[in-house]
Amino acid sequence: MKLGRRLAALGSVLAAGALLVSCSGGGGGSSAGEVEGTLDFYTNKGAWEPDFEALNPLSEEAIGIDLDIASYSDQPQYEAFIRQSFRTDESPGLFTWATGPQLQELVDEGLIAETTDIWDEAIEEGWVSEDLKQYYTYDDKQYCVPLNIAYWVMYYNIPIFEENGIEVPTTWDELMDAAATFSDNGVTPFYTTSTLFTFVWFETLVAGTDPELYQGLETGEVSYTDPRIVEIMNTWLEQEEAGWFTDPGSTTDPATMLNNGEMAMINFGTFFSGSLKGVGMEPGVDYGTFIIPAVDPGLDKTPVPVETGPLCTAENSPQRERGLEYARWWMGPEAQGAWNSARGDVPFNPQAEVSDEGLAELGEEIASGDYELVTRYFEAAPPPVLTVALEQLGAFIANPGDPLPYLQTIQDAADAYWAEQE
Amino acid sequence: MTTVRKDTYRWSARGFIAPGVLLVAVLLYLPLLWTTYLSFTEYNGLGDPDWVGFSNYIDMWRDPAMVGSVLNTLMWVVGTLLIPVGLGLLLAVLTFDLKGGVWLRLPFLIPYAVSGIGVGLVWSFVLQSNGALDQALAVFGVTDPPRWLLDVPLNTLVMICAAAWQGVGVNALLFTIGLQSIPKEPLEAARLDGAGPLRLFGSIMWPMLAPLTTVVVGLSIVGSLKTFDIVMGMTKGGPGRQSETLAVTMYRDAFVNANYGSGSAIAVFLMIVTLLASLLYLRRQLSAKHEF
Secondary structure (H helix, E strand, C coil): CHHHHHHHHHHHHHHHHHHHHHHCCCCCCCCCCCCCCEEEEEEECHHHHHHHHHCHHHHHHHHHHHHEEEEEECHHHHHHHHHHHCCCCCCCCCEEEECCHHHHHHHCCCCCCCHHHHHHHHHHHHCCHHHHHHHEEEEEECCCCCEEEEEEHHHHHHHHHHHCCCCCCCCCHHHHHHHHHHHHHHCCECCCCCCCCCCCCHHHHHHHHHHHHHHHHCCCCCCCCCCCHHHHHHHHHHHHHHHEEEEECCCCCCHHHHHHCCEEEEEECCCCHHHHHHCCCCCCCCCCCEEECCCCCCCCCCEEEEEEEEEECCCCCCCCCHHHHHHHHCCCHHHHHHHHHCCCCCCCCCCCCCCHHHHHHHHHCCCCCEEEEEHHHHHHHHHHHHHHHHHHHHHHHCCCCCCHHHHHHHHHHHHHHHHHHC | CHHHHHHHHHHHHHHHHHHHHHHHHHHHHHHHHHHHHHHHCCCCCCCCCCCCCCCHHHHHHHCCHHHHHHHHHHHHHHHHHHHHHHHHHHHHHHCEEEEEEEHHHHHHHHHCCCCCHHHHHHHHHHHHCCHHHHHHHHHHCCCCCCCCCCCCHHHHHHHHHHHHHHHHHHHHHHHHHHHCCCCCCHHHHHHHHHCCHHHHHHHHHHHHHHHHHHHHHHHHHHHHHHHHHHHHHHCCCCCCCCCHHHHHHHHHHHHHHHHHHHHHHHHHHHHHHHHHHHHHHCCCCCCHHCCC
């Protein structure tokens, strides 16, 4: 009896111990060193999971690797998970992240596997333009490979343009005239939101007015309360007061809103084509795209905000070699052509086949030399400044008024950040 | 012999308790200690935390949004006491003695089965600009309705109402249990003495409900101090940071800004406030004369 009770007690302790061990220990990790097999892939692009999966048969055939995808749709949760994973021996073999200061933070800590040889090969093969390399280069070495490239342009509803007799604008004045005509005809010209994508119009106005001013915000050389920025914000305020933007409190999917004709235009990244196709819109028939003309017609080149997201491999991942092999394959025309038809995005590889004619033309036009690529504000601003800017621009959009208090709050965050960097 | 048996019994008992203690230690005490340690550091989740002493606790009060967050949290505490608890009590008092009262209370109880984030999403659909409520109002000719989730403090008030939608039923249930446990005799005696419904409630029911009221109010205070899910589901603390609560501010600093030190300092502050509020309230209410 006594023995039985002791055994039962011991059993309870062991069971609890086993439970804790099973909670703390991770699975996987059995594939160290083997290049072929299943690669654990983590991404914050939950909605893109079917597109990644669509490439599995192809990658399995080409390099013997298929992705086991763990997707998150909540960005902060995803970031916390990835940061935490570097403290374990289960850091990811392949994961999505953001370029700019966020990638630099990981590179500075020595957490990311170098991809210089992959980039050298891709450039030699003509799989990627040299321009793109700068977003992945730290101390002359490359880290990660591009997941995608997206240009921030204007999407428009073709039938609404036709009904209102509006031609695609080629100058800023024409765009403003078009907006005024739409507004007079009872059509809301532009989309806006007070959460997350609150920086878009700010970016368009500032970069289009003066790309150097825009870059000054990125480097901390220009204050957010600079009179030129205040003037730009006041222009935006006038447009807000003229009713040129959709209600920022709407949480309806913007693709659905454009499809329903709730606005005529939306300033978005070229990955938006996938969402528009998702709601049944056909390129060239239901929607089109144009590059937003520069606010200042005197600029030599029209600035086009560009975003490129990275696919990275953790330096200490047990799947390091497998992750790098997949990254190498991903850069090639076969993978990029397949990705383009799965996702409907602009491929960064010029040799890849583009299924969407409009996007192909857009890519060619941007490459024509008349345009200057500027880093999207989301990647350009240091994260602590970005968070405050997104919130304050959101507050300005929700309650348009004197822009100075909003700008001052952003500048306070910028001052604190740049003081820490000194 | 007896001592040996007693010792054996004690060791066995400890063995059985050990798994529970171990789980609590690992899942609650260790994270608490780690969070407290982090609150004295600067840490971005990578590398090692840097010890910075009390600077996170000092800096958080330099942030004007933190003051707004505290005020919003206080609004949640008061609002939750007035609406879900107050309405719950009213519902319980009006229905507990009614035939079929359970059927009147039941619909109020169903939303309790929905998670906070679910409540947030449902109400966000209703209250967003041009959402279900605005469209319903348009039918009655209201073409310029209030901006429910964009204007301050209206957004916090409507979120408290959404929380009430979920919380009234369970509060009513708890108060009904309390009302049912009141002995019938004093009520009958008071009725015979000519006491009206208000007098009955004020002089008999309310004092006799006190122990249960203490629990419901205590739970409400603790619950409202840590309000997070409904706000995240409806406004994410915005526009700007105007509807943030302390828990949302903590989440923003720790997980959106990857500033785990600052987020941990707010978490520790929130924990201390919650503990103090609970202790002060319970010590005051659960005195000997109100033993539950």
